[in-house]
Amino acid sequence: MTNLQLLWFFLIGLLFSVFFFLEGFDYGVGMSLRLIAHNEDERGQLIQAIGPHWDGNEVWLITAGGAMFASFPFWYASLFSGFYVVLFFILFALILRGVSFEFRSHAISKGGKQLWGWALTIGSLCAPFLLGVMFTDLVKGMPLDASGNISGSVGDFINLFSIVGGVAVTLLCLLHGLNLIRLKLSGALKQRAQALAKVLYPVLFVGLVVFAGLLLWETDFFVKRPISSWTILILIVLFSVIATYGTYKDKDVLSFIFSGLTLMGVVALLFNGLFPRVMVGNNAANSILIKNATSTEYTLGVMTIVAVILVPIVLAYTIWSYVIFNRRVPAKKVVNDK
């Protein structure tokens, strides 16, 4: 394995982590429309909290996908064709929620607003769940053939482990979203978000324990890479504990940062366990390794130069865009919400 190959494996992991940090709270806010808002005005306020950003956040997923295609074509091809049905429904969910922001704002009738509000909620629920399922299956191992194609049956995709993984990711996103709401809103919505988070954090810990147990049982993570796996796992738990502490002690920023870090930790755990593979085969001989899955050194070099130049610029203006919107959304009913 060359340094560039290693670097790009790390970068793909990083892109997915940033994606979950940013888009994770968008999903959470989308789900919370049906959990803490009591009327369309309140839903409007929740949406405003992520209005200017959700689209930019989603680009992290697109970049992760594009970068995977560019740096690991064999991984991209196996993963995306192998999880055809799962990814199709992820796309479907992303389509529904993506248009719902704009369509909801154009809807005049209450029914119209509700319809697109539901589309947002359902899309925001299904996307992280299915992503969780897919990533769990990915580390669990799939029936890969010698040419790198998955041909699995339903049980290979949907099973106890992957469902627990899906639920865990969904729950993490929901909590992350609630923490963003606490940060961005004031008044009743903020209080309800906090109340719900207080209930959900204990549930999350149960979920995490089950997930960790299954991870121990179903994967070779803790055998092959015990030190790093245990370290990351402990960190994940620690991050969640801090986020919970913030929830009970009214420390909004703290909760938000650490619920985001928890999500990043989960991605890190999975990528750490994958290494040095990119796809785990049920038959270990068919696993796809980093060193066999990448583009040429030349292409990786080009990509590295491009990333070194562009990523700081992207980060700079993205952060700037957050800074200029860094104020709370009005708690009062907005006048004449159309």
Added chain:
Amino acid sequence: MYVLGVSLLSLARFQFAMTTVFHFFFVPFSIGMALLTAIMETIYVVKHEEIYKKMAKFWGKIFLLSFAVGVVTGIIQEFQFGMNWSDYSRFMGDIFGAPLAIEALLAFFLESVFIGVWMFTWDRFKPAIHALFIWLVTIGSSVSALWILTANSFMQNPVAYRIANGRAEMSSFAGLLKNPQLWVEFPHVIFGAFTTAAFALAGMSAWRLLKKKNREFYHKSLRVGLWVGLVGAILTVGVGDLQTQMIVKDQPMKFAATEGIYKDTDSPAPWTVVEKIDPKTHKTTWKVEVPKMLSLLTYHRTTGSVKGMETINKELQEKYADKLGTDMNYYVPPRTLFWSFRIMAGSGAFFILVAALGLWFSRAKKNTLQNKRWLLYVLGLCLWLPFIANTCGWFITELGRFPWIVYGLFTIADAVSPNVTAGQLWMSNSLYFLIFTLLGATMIYFSHRTLVAGPDALDQSDGYGTTVDPLSKGAFSHD
């Protein structure tokens, strides 16, 4: 494998065609609308006339609708290479991936971040700064076209690569960008995009003028649209001519099909305006011809013959004998290409004419457009024509490349994912079809309603359903 009488390959191809054609309704429209909005806002900054600010806000709303649908259908594009064309991805990844990743890093972030900023900050920045945001969006979306077309140009005309380890490997990134195909395809698409939005906007304005609503507003909008449309169409047609010269050399079968020529022509070659083509017997009837014209169009000379599809088929069979055997059939669907070309090129000429007429009759000195209802109707119909022209263009480009997915290197049949089943494809095809119908209908419905409500219904809102700038002073409680 066949399910319900359709082969897996056909299902995959149909799905690709459906998703890209649908996506490409919104891409050129959004690119062009960003430019038009930017132009309007810039006029406002320069002239300080409120009406131009109103225009930017109003057309910006329709732009945002289209942008939303464009974004969500765009994610499909990126995913489907891996999902449906995994062997293609393996073969092309070393070349295709880099432009795609750069497109995301350079273009998608720029447009999506600044679109969010632009939407919500009308009252927070100086007008000139605020206009800069929409220009950044315009640049972002135009640049995105450059990168994706870099990949497409490679598929039309592979350059700067070597074949090794069973795949195409990039030998020079600069070489990839210097592909001559790219430097006709990109301008053609981008000027086509400006033209598309310009005529769509002019068409929408014309319908409102027919109803005699908000005359000044729609009159001014119409004129901005027609100016951009006129320049855009002239440039699109000009570049289109260069493309023709190029495909005669690089993809002769595509060219012969767009002209419906089976047998080699005489020199000078006459140009067939219309004809009836029978792909089985290779007979062409009902010809209307213009003498010498094809030589003129193809070579810019009054002499020169053009090769027919039969000759080209033989030549290709020889050329690729070791790859695909000697009995491979290289014919591309002649009727689709012939008529697509006529519709596309015909609309190009039509746009120039209509824009010139519209600008002339609506000139400041003597504006008689309002009384020329026929012209307003014609302009109104131009709302739809560019979308058809774009689709026809892609039919030519993509169908004309058969049997190759990467010209001369890799066939479509080899590219499809081997493990995606026909049943799965039926499901995804049907569900995509359903949701596209829903999205398209909703988008048209909301645009129509925005149009009918007119600029006076514009509230202060720029975001999702608020009437106050959430971030203006005093609109929120600090705590």
